[in-house]
Amino acid sequence: MTTASRKLGEFIYNTNYENLPKAVVDEAKLRIADVIGIGLSGSQTEVSKIEKFSLAKGGEGKATIWGTGNKTSPAYASLANGTMTFHLELDDVHRTSHTHPGVSAIPTAIALCEEYGLSGKELITAVVLGYDASIRVGMAVSPSIYVDRTFLAPGTLSVFGAAASASKLLKLDVKGISNAIGGGSYFGPTACYESFKLGAGIKDMIMGWGNYCGIYAAELAAMGFGAPDTAIEGDFGFCKTTSAKFDIQRLYNDMGSVYEIMNTGVKPYACCRQHHAAIDCMLELRNKYNFKLEDVSHVRVRTFVVSSRGNKKKPASVQEAKYSIPYIMAVALELGGAWRDQFTDELINDTRLLEFASKVDVEPDYELDKLYDEKWPSIVEIKLNDGKVLSARHDLPKGEPEFPCSPQELKDKFMSLATDAVSNEVAETIWNTIQNLENLDDVTKLTELLTSKIE
Structure with missing residues (x-):
């Protein structure tokens, strides 16, 4: 059998x-x-x-x-x-x-x-x-x-x-x-x-x-x-x-x-993957219409049911902020991203960001949920103070095989992260060693590079 x-x-x-x-x-x-x-x-x-x-x-x-x-x-x-x-x-x-x-x-x-x-x-x-x-x-x-x-x-x-x-x-x-x-x-x-x-x-x-x-x-x-x-x-x-x-x-x-x-998809944002399509929506609208936190009266995020669990408006910790769509929408609009720098103890207590997050309602959308889990869709609808409504929809987040990060973007991500622990020169050597990995007779030639700290 x-x-x-x-x-x-x-x-x-x-x-x-x-x-x-x-x-x-x-x-x-x-x-x-x-x-x-x-x-x-x-x-x-x-x-x-x-x-x-x-x-x-x-x-x-x-x-x-x-x-x-x-x-x-x-x-x-x-x-x-x-x-x-x-x-x-x-x-x-x-x-x-x-x-x-x-x-x-x-x-x-x-x-x-x-x-x-x-x-x-x-x-x-x-x-x-x-x-x-x-x-x-x-x-x-x-x-x-x-x-x-x-x-x-x-x-x-x-x-x-x-x-x-x-x-x-x-x-x-x-x-x-x-x-x-x-x-x-x-x-x-x-x-x-x-x-x-x-x-x-x-x-x-x-x-x-x-x-x-x-x-x-x-x-x-x-x-x-x-x-x-x-x-x-x-x-x-x-x-x-x-x-x-x-x-x-x-x-x-x-x-x-x-x-x-x-x-398998690669993450370009430092938070729960379920919320990345909503980030893509917010960044698209931010870049297209050039509005600010103070211009917004209400945000409605419609998403698949599992993603809608991330609805807490006032995260109590940095880790909780990474699962809070209201907070993530705030930093994406204000700072243009959701990278490590957008998840700090200082920012999760920022009154302007929290005020904006309080205006964000997250709703399970059962029509979108029918697409799950082949797709992980979100729709972001933004109502401005003048009554104008902006809307964007992404069915797949950036970094999925259908919407991939470029090789250069992947290297940039690696260099940004690795250089927290090692020098730029060592990080370049690590990257090049991995790209030549099939010719390495002993993996310790790679791992010995992972121990060098910045002085």
Whole structure:
């Protein structure tokens, strides 16, 4: 009998670097750079305190905690690096699976490549397979995992990307990989949405925790700890636990011919991806009509139901502000963006911004919701003091494969972030090393660059 974990095991076992199309390899290198840049920046924020926890608990190992010279075991390094990356809300998103696949697969794969002295080709392969595993399981349970249940889907699904990447790098056989996937479904994160909605500090850890669990799932599988073949789709398996309705066929569709890393969107804004189409609407209207906060009497944001949860007008923290459409509309109009600089303790208490946010009403639009999750649409309607009404609609946010960021925009994003932790020269070297990753015989030649701090 073919089961989901068995099919994933066969796919992961049989896929090697030589099977990957050049476009997939090139995309993987861009995503590795994207995640490393975000993680380096995150290492300079308050969430870097996770380093102390990881070093205290992780013991000896060869895996680097980014932005430092410190090393620990792969599980704890990937916990720290995943946490520091997720904190900034800039890591990539696959919209129809509701996963953040890069922050699962990439810190996990890099840490294990360091531990075992593996090559750039092995890193690329493990990353591509990690994306596919988390995304495919995510597509099977989406959108029900978000709509009918109250899970934070990216956190709950993160273990599968990590387990897949780790299984490949540990060179497990088909049964071992299947056991790792099944094991991950058993003791991976069960992430409740409440912490995410309220921007609680603990939410930053959930992707790193998935990495930790995924590595241990693979290591336990390597020692012979088994899992049921039906761990994903069984009567008491992952799908039925996390969703009211699921379609296991979505996991199998085009496996081996379509690599889902190619269908994953990049974030140009430092906040919840669900709200990016609304940002695009506001920026379009701002640029076209050149109006200011004081010119506006009311804003109506219509969006799909899940996105409409982000309706709090007065965020209590920077993290909560990243899920507040009213606040995000205020900074997008006033400051022309939603980058790191727009999410600070000072700005979330700015009286002008909060006054504007109080004028923003967020409504679930059930016609737009019919397009979800193939599209993530928003309509922004702005009523000016003179009675004029401005309106814009975006069905997909900037950075999606259908509306991509350019290679130069991706490099600019990387340089902006990485240089929070390293010099411009080192950042350029990191970027160039990643673009030549397939020729690297040992990934530590890359990771040794991730420890240089600005003097």
